[in-house]
Amino acid sequence: MKKLPDKTVERLSQYRRTLINILAENKHHIFSHELAALLHITPVQVRRDIMLIGYSGTLRQGYDIKELIEIIGKIIDSKEGQRVAVVGIGNLGRSIIGYFSGKRTKLSIVAAFDINPDKVDRVFAGVWCYNYSRLAEILRKENITIGVITVPASEAAAVADAMVMAGVKGILNFTPKPLNVPSSVYLEEYDIITSLEKIAYFVKKM
Amino acid sequence: MKKLPDKTVERLSQYRRTLINILAENKHHIFSHELAALLHITPVQVRRDIMLIGYSGTLRQGYDIKELIEIIGKIIDSKEGQRVAVVGIGNLGRSIIGYFSGKRTKLSIVAAFDINPDKVDRVFAGVWCYNYSRLAEILRKENITIGVITVPASEAAAVADAMVMAGVKGILNFTPKPLNVPSSVYLEEYDIITSLEKIAYFVKKM
Numbered sequence: 001m002k003k004l005p006d007k008t009v010e011r012l013s014q015y016r017r018t019l020i021n022i023l024a025e026n027k028h029h030i031f032s033h034e035l036a037a038l039l040h041i042t043p044v045q046v047r048r049d050i051m052l053i054g055y056s057g058t059l060r061q062g063y064d065i066k067e068l069i070e071i072i073g074k075i076i077d078s079k080e081g082q083r084v085a086v087v088g089i090g091n092l093g094r095s096i097i098g099y100f101s102g103k104r105t106k107l108s109i110v111a112a113f114d115i116n117p118d119k120v121d122r123v124f125a126g127v128w129c130y131n132y133s134r135l136a137e138i139l140r141k142e143n144i145t146i147g148v149i150t151v152p153a154s155e156a157a158a159v160a161d162a163m164v165m166a167g168v169k170g171i172l173n174f175t176p177k178p179l180n181v182p183s184s185v186y187l188e189e190y191d192i193i194t195s196l197e198k199i200a201y202f203v204k205k206m
Numbered sequence: 207m208k209k210l211p212d213k214t215v216e217r218l219s220q221y222r223r224t225l226i227n228i229l230a231e232n233k234h235h236i237f238s239h240e241l242a243a244l245l246h247i248t249p250v251q252v253r254r255d256i257m258l259i260g261y262s263g264t265l266r267q268g269y270d271i272k273e274l275i276e277i278i279g280k281i282i283d284s285k286e287g288q289r290v291a292v293v294g295i296g297n298l299g300r301s302i303i304g305y306f307s308g309k310r311t312k313l314s315i316v317a318a319f320d321i322n323p324d325k326v327d328r329v330f331a332g333v334w335c336y337n338y339s340r341l342a343e344i345l346r347k348e349n350i351t352i353g354v355i356t357v358p359a360s361e362a363a364a365v366a367d368a369m370v371m372a373g374v375k376g377i378l379n380f381t382p383k384p385l386n387v388p389s390s391v392y393l394e395e396y397d398i399i400t401s402l403e404k405i406a407y408f409v410k411k412m
Contacts, residue, residue: 014400038384075407076403082406084402095298098296098297106406107399146405146409172401172402178246186408191220193311193313194219196290197282198219200284200288200352203376
């Protein structure tokens, strides 16, 4: 299958999460307009995305929720799952590790890193925190493909470089410092200031 | 001025943040292709966004950084600034408050809320944490227009409803629970699982 657009993958992930919640409520079918309403998008968008992954519902019942969850899983998960490291165990790093703890997903956080001796060689929500000086060694040994950066902005670029050198293929950057990575590495960046400024703009315009 | 598209506002916020960093390095002009490279987007995108806000650079020098920062500010900030509350003072709530602490922006976090007696009536990075039972009273008294939700997913909908009832006009939801708000309220949602699943998909495809 061809590589899907960024935004489609994002929505597929959201569809799956929503569908898992609905399945837990013992509902087995859903119409595109119901799924769309839950995610504040148009039914056309939902139908287009789901056609793109080669699935279709029935006119009378809509999509089979269980089937759709499985098909999305086949597309976005990898069979063996992927192993994630979090670098920077401040409040944000800890909240991310805590959030994943006990969740069954194909992504597992298997290592944390910090330079603070009070944090190193301790366990945070089931994840071991290594000394940052061991980053390259552990990333390789643990076969980690995805790195999450939650260090101060001034350190972000150095951490990203070290991750890339150690074979990491995807980076999620939570610092406000935009990073440069080789084109063979997938970079996703999130800054809360942007989200809040966007909200502030639309609040002002309302 | 007409309401700008969501994604344009998002990029304007990113342009400004990047430009502020560059100005601090004593650079005074920048070309669209330089700004584009820093943000991993196309120069055409940058030029289109900046034309949309009625600004243009010169062929020889590009954009005047200081002017552009000011113009973006006029568009996305409101004169008096906007007041923000964070509900849920776990690791994520604390990291958000800490992140804003000392930053000069037109957004100020002026109140925090929790139900945990160990957190209530304490100060976190300069922000007072109130008992959640006082939410409506404080939101109104403090003239808070934006609410950030960092509570457990099961509580998110109730918190959002209470915020809306108390006059909040914009909500940033960090729980994995998609929310429903009236169309007069601007809602932005972020879930790290989606970011990581997107990265995982592209890593798999590489």
